[in-house]
Amino acid sequence: MYNKADVFRLYAQHVSSAKPAFFEAAGIDFALGRREGPYLWDLDGDRRLIDCHCNGGVFNLGHRNPEIIGALVESLQALDIGNHHLISEQRAILAHRLAESAPGELTYTVFGVGGGEAIDLAIKLARGVTGRAKVVSAKGGYHGHTGLALAAGDEKYRAPFGPLAPGFSQIALDHADALERIVDEETAALLFETVPATSGIVVLDTEFFLKARELCDRYGTLLIIDEVQSGLGRTGKLWAIEHYGVEPDVMVIGKGLSGGIYPITATCFKAEHEVVFQKDPFIHISTFGGAEVGCPVALKVLEISSSPTFLGNVQAVAGIFATGFEDLKAKHPDILVGLRQLGLMMGIEMANQYCGPAFSRAAYDNGLLSIYANNDPRVAQLLPPLTIDAALAEEIIDRVDRALGVVETMLAG
Numbered sequence: 566m567y568n569k570a571d572v573f574r575l576y577a578q579h580v581s582s583a584k585p586a587f588f589e590a591a592g593i594d595f596a597l598g599r600r601e602g603p604y605l606w607d608l609d610g611d612r613r614l615i616d617c618h619c620n621g622g623v624f625n626l627g628h629r630n631p632e633i634i635g636a637l638v639e640s641l642q643a644l645d646i647g648n649h650h651l652i653s654e655q656r657a658i659l660a661h662r663l664a665e666s667a668p669g670e671l672t673y674t675v676f677g678v679g680g681g682e683a684i685d686l687a688i689k690l691a692r693g694v695t696g697r698a699k700v701v702s703a704k705g706g707y708h709g710h711t712g713l714a715l716a717a718g719d720e721k722y723r724a725p726f727g728p729l730a731p732g733f734s735q736i737a738l739d740h741a742d743a744l745e746r747i748v749d750e751e752t753a754a755l756l757f758e759t760v761p762a763t764s765g766i767v768v769l770d771t772e773f774f775l776k777a778r779e780l781c782d783r784y785g786t787l788l789i790i791d792e793v794q795s796g797l798g799r800t801g802k803l804w805a806i807e808h809y810g811v812e813p814d815v816m817v818i819g820k821g822l823s824g825g826i827y828p829i830t831a832t833c834f835k836a837e838h839e840v841v842f843q844k845d846p847f848i849h850i851s852t853f854g855g856a857e858v859g860c861p862v863a864l865k866v867l868e869i870s871s872s873p874t875f876l877g878n879v880q881a882v883a884g885i886f887a888t889g890f891e892d893l894k895a896k897h898p899d900i901l902v903g904l905r906q907l908g909l910m911m912g913i914e915m916a917n918q919y920c921g922p923a924f925s926r927a928a929y930d931n932g933l934l935s936i937y938a939n940n941d942p943r944v945a946q947l948l949p950p951l952t953i954d955a956a957l958a959e960e961i962i963d964r965v966d967r968a969l970g971v972v973e974t975m976l977a978g
């Protein structure tokens with residue numbers, strides 16, 4: 566067993582030299598130790614945080630959810646990774662279940678390991694289907710750090726890494742007019758997060774998605790919806806795009822599908838687009854994508870996340886936050902602008918860009934893990950596990966209240 570100082574030292578020597586220094590400078594002297602349900606403990610034992618980051622939705626069902634662990638333990642009795650070239654019972658069953666639960670006609674799935682990989686495949690699919698190169702995404706959007714996903718994201722993440730991949734352009738979020746101007750018969754895909762998270766939990770207008778759908782229909786372009794953070798019940802519906810009544814051509818699922826236990830992602834798409842894989846079914850492969858031992862875990866996640874009781878709890882708890890934040894707004898008028906919210910996908914919008922980093926620190930000191938949005942540091946992301954009850958929601962609001970008080974004092978001083 567290593568103590569925390571050893572871990573910080575080894576991490577700095579062998580994983581990242583800059584990260585430990587960053588966290589120490591930020592006053593967040595924390596290394597992940599025990600974790601259970603909504604809670605995280607520091608490696609040295611004493612400090613306990615309520616996880617309001619959840620790794621962007623990985624821990625939708627809390628940490629070490631017993632039902633999820635049970636599914637993995639059971640599958641470990643008989644399964645392993647499997648062979649990605651062979652026909653697989655587990656992948657077939659999971660893809661069938663995804664087809665039943667996905668919006669619209671998304672009846673095929675290609676599995677991956679990470680969200681970036683799943684986005685890459687979505688873009689490959691769109692290019693393969695249309696024979697076009699152009700991909701349009703949103704400024705401030707985030708889809709991962711792999712090849713095509715990186716190219717669809719903001720320049721700051723790709724600038725140091727060589728020439729830009731051609732064919733990618735970005736428009737201002739929520740601008741239906743900008744979309745109208747940029748999409749044409751050369752456009753392979755529109756790619757948007759349903760609720761852009763790294764941009765600060767932006768709740769987009771229905772108009773925007775309706776326009777995106779209309780343009781895709783007009784030009785034969787594929788609409789790719791990134792539900793990596795917003796899917797699996799986070800917004801009070803199984804898929805966030807259901808709030809908008811728009812059917813995507815491709816939907817990408819990641820993070821929470823793992824149950825926080827076994828990494829797996831899914832790119833779901835329409836049968837008519839599967840044509841890309843017909844000539845050569847080995848044209849896209851991923852050794853660990855949809856590893857067989859993890860498929861029963863994802864099945865269990867889908868079963869839990871689609872239950873009406875589970876989704877009802879998300880909606881009820883979301884209501885508690887909505888009310889709580891109205892009170893907090895009256896109490897902290899100088900810094901709290903409001904709560905951006907779709908279910909339990911929440912962003913605390915504050916007065917200026919100093920507030921997000923200050924809030925993350927103050928939240929930490931008050932027992933909450935909340936990380937500010939990298940592409941809009943006015944906003945602190947608030948993504949508690951979806952399994953929390955009313956009492957814990959009230960406790961979180963209370964701790965947010967105290968953290969806001971600290972930020973207020975800091976900024977006044």
Ligand SMILES: Cc1ncc(COP(=O)(O)O)c(C=O)c1O
Pocket residue numbers: 621678679680681682684707708709710758762791792793794819820
């Ligand atoms: C909306 C969204 N899409 C894609 C990704 C990439 O997922 P991964 O980190 O698993 O590659 C992320 C990761 O944070 C994300 O938030």
